[in-house]
Amino acid sequence: MTLRSLKQIIPALETSDGAGVRIKRSIGQQQNIRLDPFLMLDEFGSADAADYMAGFPSHPHRGFETVTYMIEGHMLHEDHLGNRGNLRNGGVQWMTAGRGIIHSEMPQQEEGVMRGFQLWLNLPAAEKMTEAGYRDIQPEDIPEIAFEGGTLKLIAGSVTVNGQAHEGAVPDRSTQPVYADIHLAPGGTLALPVPKTHSGMLYLYEGTASLGDSELQRSAANILGDDGDKIELNAGETGARLLLIAGRPIGEPVVQYGPFVMNTREEIEQTLRDYRDGRLTA
Numbered sequence: 483m484t485l486r487s488l489k490q491i492i493p494a495l496e497t498s499d500g501a502g503v504r505i506k507r508s509i510g511q512q513q514n515i516r517l518d519p520f521l522m523l524d525e526f527g528s529a530d531a532a533d534y535m536a537g538f539p540s541h542p543h544r545g546f547e548t549v550t551y552m553i554e555g556h557m558l559h560e561d562h563l564g565n566r567g568n569l570r571n572g573g574v575q576w577m578t579a580g581r582g583i584i585h586s587e588m589p590q591q592e593e594g595v596m597r598g599f600q601l602w603l604n605l606p607a608a609e610k611m612t613e614a615g616y617r618d619i620q621p622e623d624i625p626e627i628a629f630e631g632g633t634l635k636l637i638a639g640s641v642t643v644n645g646q647a648h649e650g651a652v653p654d655r656s657t658q659p660v661y662a663d664i665h666l667a668p669g670g671t672l673a674l675p676v677p678k679t680h681s682g683m684l685y686l687y688e689g690t691a692s693l694g695d696s697e698l699q700r701s702a703a704n705i706l707g708d709d710g711d712k713i714e715l716n717a718g719e720t721g722a723r724l725l726l727i728a729g730r731p732i733g734e735p736v737v738q739y740g741p742f743v744m745n746t747r748e749e750i751e752q753t754l755r756d757y758r759d760g761r762l763t764a
């Protein structure tokens with residue numbers, strides 16, 4: 483197996499979304515900054531309620547999936563299908579917008595830390611108009627794999643740690659996404675196969691770590707090179723926490739208009755008409 487190098491660093495930029503929630507956006511900060519099949523990655527994290535209280539009132543999506551991973555905090559998801567889901571410390575909400583969903587994501591706390599990530603995973607043309615769906619994944623249903631030097635929470639996909647294969651909480655997607663939250667102890671190391679078929683990134687959100695000889699940048703999408711089939715992580719002296727996000731590229735044109743992601747302009751125009759006429763979710 484050969485090591486994958488660090489190809490590119492996309493530092494997250496501070497911005498705000500929803501009704502004024504402060505976030506850091508790496509992938510998706512501009513429309514040409516994506517990592518097929520991933521459209522966007524937002525980090526939110528604040529101990530100041532003013533940064534998150536406004537939340538994300540009712541809004542639509544079509545054509546992709548959103549994956550929200552709450553590290554700390556409490557949000558309530560509600561959608562037009564009647565789903566209600568509490569997203570709490572360590573839980574994940576996996577929402578398939580498909581042909582259309584209208585939902586809100588509102589904080590259920592007035593103080594304290596709110597911290598987590600939202601990832602947008604594109605759907606191939608053949609799946610964009612599927613039925614909308616929603617899955618609440620409880621923290622205890624996310625496999626946690628211990629190894630010498632740390633632990634790995636496997637939200638989605640399959641990984642092999644020390645020769646042993648593990649399946650995440652959400653294995654069944656055509657882009658075969660891998661989503662892992664890796665905690666490394668000070669000086670801890672981890673070697674993981676990441677198949678050549680997958681594009682991938684590392685998002686360091688605490689501590690320091692390197693990929694092979696390359697230092698990872700904090701709060702940035704550290705994009706993996708296409709030159710190998712495994713990664714080797716080494717934590718610095720304070721340890722590290724980072725996300726590994728990888729998936730099979732779809733290789734189709736992407737036309738995005740805000741919360742709608744289709745393949746052509748005509749499909750976006752149709753989506754806007756459907757939304758205007760109340761047929762987005764019909």
Ligand code: FE2
Nearest residue numbers: 538541543548
């Ligand atoms: Fe949303």
